[in-house]
Amino acid sequence: MAVDYGTLKKGGFMRQKQKNHFSLRLRVVGGNVTAVQLAKIAEVAEQFGDGHVHLTSRQSIEIPFIKLEEIDSVKAALADGGVEPGVCGPRVRTITACQGAAICPSGCIDTYALAKELDDRYFARELPHKFKFGITGCQNNCLKAEENDLGIKGGIKVTWREADCISCGVCVKACRSKAIALEDGKITVNSDLCNFCGRCCKACPTDAWDTIQGYVVSFGGLFGNHIAKGEAVIPFIEDHDTLMRICDTAIQFFDDNALPGERFKFTLDRIGWDKFNEKIMEAYHNG
Secondary structure (H helix, E strand, O other): OOOOHHHHHHOOEEEOOOOOEEEEEEOOEOOEOOHHHHHHHHHHHHHHOOOOOEEOOOOOEEEEEEEHHHHHHHHHHHHOOOOOEOOOOOEEOOOEEOOHHHOOOOOOOOHHHHHHHHHHHHOOOEOOOOEOEEEEOOOOOOOOHHHOOEEEEEEEEEEEOHHHOOOOOHHHHHOOOOOEEEEOOEEEEOOOOOOOOOHHHHHOOOOOEEEEEEEEEEEOOEEOOOEEOOEOOOOOEOOHHHHHHHHHHHHHHHHHHOOOOOOHHHHHHHHOHHHHHHHHHHHHHOO
């Protein structure tokens, strides 16, 4: 019987150079795997692979040397530990994320909660080509958001609250972009220089800032045969619903306009960034 390699690849089983062997890519959301899942993955690697796993550049786990005739047994064994196969090919891939505000002191947003939501919303959606989301919690950009087709960077928009300020100048020293100045006991923030890192409000000893947690989004990043930095074409996003509309609009634009085998960046270049920007700005403003 002929082997349907396309269907196997869609389900995460990638052909190896060794005949009738596959490397199985697993579904990992936001880089988090439970201890129970890890134990099951190790067990399956020992029983059905060659005893090792590979950690991919996009926070997934692959189990190599799975034999063709044991694929169904592997899927059943993994399911017992709550582990699912991932995907390959022209569809939404693994949602990657740093640890974010739940763990990292620098984090401005809950990256893992957002990664789970995006995974539920888009994972494995069929598209003209692969589409990658990356979420990073702050301006430290550990996840390198701009390398993704759609990158999300957490940020904090600040407004100085004079009544609680003691003019200590800690925020001025904390601001790496030189956006904050203290003169005659008053703080000013240069909005053109502020990158929403949140270091000022986190350093403030009297909590003299009003804050809005939000998102900086970039589009069209690539890091492979071609390299391109994603572009941030919309202002700081201040609420979750707007972010979801932006994501929906971007991925639908790609689905509607991309040629088969064309990455998002090249679709934007061919169709025109002006047309894309118009759609994205509509989504940004029309809540």
